[in-house]
Amino acid sequence: MIDTNLEFLQSELQEVVNLFDGADDIKIRHRFSENENKFVNTVTLNGKVYAYGNLVDVKGGEIEKKRLVKRFAKLSLYKGLSRLTGQQLPWGALTGIRPTKLAYQQIEKVGEFTEFFTDVMKVSEEKTALTKRVIDTQKGIYERNDQNTDFFVFIPFCPSRCKYCSFISADIKSAQKHVDAYVDALVDEINFSAKFIKKLRSIYIGGGTPVALSDERLEKILCAIDKINTGVEYTVEAGRPDVITKSNLKMLKAHGVTRICINPQTFSNVTLQKLGRNHTAEQLVEKYNLAKDMFSVNMDLIAGLEGEDFNVFKQSVDKAIELSPDNVTVHTLCIKRGSYLAETENRLSGKEVSDMVDYAFGALTDNGYSPYYLYRQKYMAGNLENVGYTKPNKACVYNIDVMEEIAQNVACGANAISKRVFSGGERIERVASPKDVLTYLNKLEEIKNKKEKLFCSLV
Ligand SMILES: C[S@@+](CC[C@H](N)C(=O)[O-])C[C@H]1O[C@@H](n2cnc3c(N)ncnc32)[C@H](O)[C@@H]1O
Ligand code: SF4
Structure with a gap:
């Protein structure tokens, strides 16, 4: 259990710990504070303090702010664990989001993503280049369209x-x-x-x-x-x-x-x-x-x-x-x-x-x-x-x-997840069917009703 004052990030911070071999036994304390546009994440590992201040220009309202709070808290923990264990991971602090999805978001915001990947998220040069090639190959097929x-x-x-x-x-x-x-x-x-x-x-x-x-x-x-x-x-x-x-x-x-x-x-x-x-x-x-x-x-x-x-x-x-x-x-x-x-x-x-x-x-x-x-x-x-x-x-x-x-x-079918996307995928609503065959058979009518609501609601 990580000792953090951002309770809602408990499982995401744990995901960062899981990236590191042998990190399960490290005693982790994390404190987040905010002062105007400055986020401060203080990470203490086995009693030694690693503190990072991140200057963040929050433009996108509450949802965007929450996203950034999460990102920088995870990044601080990643950097601390990387220093303590000496491990540098191929995808750096990237967890919980698909690399290309994040890359496309950056491209939309600032025209490119590579600096953000290597300098901020600590992704290796090789994996950044791989992401770039994937984006190049997907050109012509990648199409954000809610229809x-x-x-x-x-x-x-x-x-x-x-x-x-x-x-x-x-x-x-x-x-x-x-x-x-x-x-x-x-x-x-x-x-x-x-x-x-x-x-x-x-x-x-x-x-x-x-x-x-x-x-x-x-x-x-x-x-x-x-x-x-x-x-x-x-x-x-x-x-x-x-x-x-x-x-x-x-x-x-x-x-x-x-x-x-x-x-x-x-x-x-x-x-x-x-x-x-x-x-x-x-x-x-x-x-x-x-x-x-x-x-x-x-x-x-x-x-x-x-x-x-x-x-x-x-x-x-x-x-x-x-x-x-x-x-x-x-x-x-x-x-x-x-x-x-x-x-x-x-x-x-x-x-x-x-x-x-x-x-x-x-x-x-x-x-x-x-x-x-x-x-x-x-x-x-x-x-x-x-x-x-x-x-x-x-x-x-x-x-x-x-x-x-x-x-x-x-x-x-069983274990199927239906998704409806809004604004080219910025918002996604889902209906998940039961994984088990018998439960699926028993709940088919309920699943159909949920899908009707998902795909036919106006917003
Ligand atoms: C959903 S499975 C279905 C494929 C098909 N039944 C077969 O076995 O050829 C799709 C693919 O996931 C991959 N896969 C399954 N379990 C995996 C695991 N534990 N780790 C990595 N890849 C896995 C396999 O390459 C598999 O072909
Ligand atoms: S059990 Fe074997 S055959 Fe079945 S989905 Fe998994 S990999 Fe494919």
């Missing part, structure tokens, strides 16, 4: 659970008795939600593993989506090669799907087996060869997987480049504290994972890919990031809209 709509459908089932996975999804064998009811409820919600679409930009069926469903069940969902599809980008997170078949690929194509994910995570069969993914690298290549002329393909990789060193990860990146899908997404392993893996795994150091991520950046950009979307989560190895890379003109509109929160998202 723009992305349509999302969530399938919470998988052929088996992977050991590292941090997403909500059930093994389809153990959830079998609820699957039909879930598909029917989903079709009902899709039909009901069609009227909330303003200007359709993209459709995304995510998971879990949508193609873990039987063809018959999957087709029911695809037929419901047919009624709203106007020929936009349409992604299905097919994901696991062990459930991708000629037959489901053909069906996706017939229903207008344009993009699918076929995810290796790694090309090491030893790691795949350890993770419980029930497929081999060879199967992945076989399914990719079936699909590559039918769809634009994305491949997900993860840096920092259990038992992998730099060379194993490098081979996976090199193999993905050799196969040449339109998109490659490089995730950094994210392990929640207290999870099975956090307790059992020999975790790689931040430096080792950082070398992997740097290699992926160099190799992919040398081979014609550009970074095009970027996000960070809590508990990521080395405090790094996930980056989507794309070949020229193949960037996924859905990923950009969702990461930047600049379009409304009409989301259906």
Whole structure:
């Protein structure tokens, strides 16, 4: 527990502490005071005082002021912890906001963001340059418009659970008795939600593993989506090669799907087996060869997987480049504290994972890919990031809209979060559906009412 006189910032200050290895035991006292436009944050670590005054020109009223109070309190704690522990983190004091979102806000205010990133937020030169490249690649697709709509459908089932996975999804064998009811409820919600679409930009069926469903069940969902599809980008997170078949690929194509994910995570069969993914690298290549002329393909990789060193990860990146899908997404392993893996795994150091991520950046950009979307989560190895890379003109509109929160998202299914944006994303209202399938089924009518209010209210 941090001793602070800004109670409302307790959890955000804790996020800063979580960034530093071994900082849990440091005794932290934080005091904020304000004198005209001067904020003073005094941070005492293990009894030693680190005091910072920040001259702030507050122009934007109360909301903007609160934002700045938060920013400078976190920054002061970051600087104190960085001095005490000797650790400098790649993303500096940036937590709780997507890097590109903050960069776009700065660009809008003062025309550029790089000085603010490096000098104020203590972001490294490399990560500042990465953010700049992402913004450059997103040009032409990034569009702040409250009418723009992305349509999302969530399938919470998988052929088996992977050991590292941090997403909500059930093994389809153990959830079998609820699957039909879930598909029917989903079709009902899709039909009901069609009227909330303003200007359709993209459709995304995510998971879990949508193609873990039987063809018959999957087709029911695809037929419901047919009624709203106007020929936009349409992604299905097919994901696991062990459930991708000629037959489901053909069906996706017939229903207008344009993009699918076929995810290796790694090309090491030893790691795949350890993770419980029930497929081999060879199967992945076989399914990719079936699909590559039918769809634009994305491949997900993860840096920092259990038992992998730099060379194993490098081979996976090199193999993905050799196969040449339109998109490659490089995730950094994210392990929640207290999870099975956090307790059992020999975790790689931040430096080792950082070398992997740097290699992926160099190799992919040398081979014609550009970074095009970027996000960070809590508990990521080395405090790094996930980056989507794309070949020229193949960037996924859905990923950009969702990461930047600049379009409304009409989301259906358990664990789906619908969003309505106002003033190009300056204000966002949300409706979150229950994560658990049974609760979702029981609350469907309530969810529909909430969505009606969200998308149809006048303000
Ligand atoms: C929502 S999952 C669905 C993908 C699909 N079911 C599959 O496994 O191929 C999307 C991606 O998140 C990534 N992911 C899942 N758990 C992760 C974790 N703990 N750390 C980092 N990335 C993770 C994986 O790369 C995965 O492909
Ligand atoms: S198949 Fe995908 S969503 Fe399902 S458990 Fe594995 S990584 Fe997670």
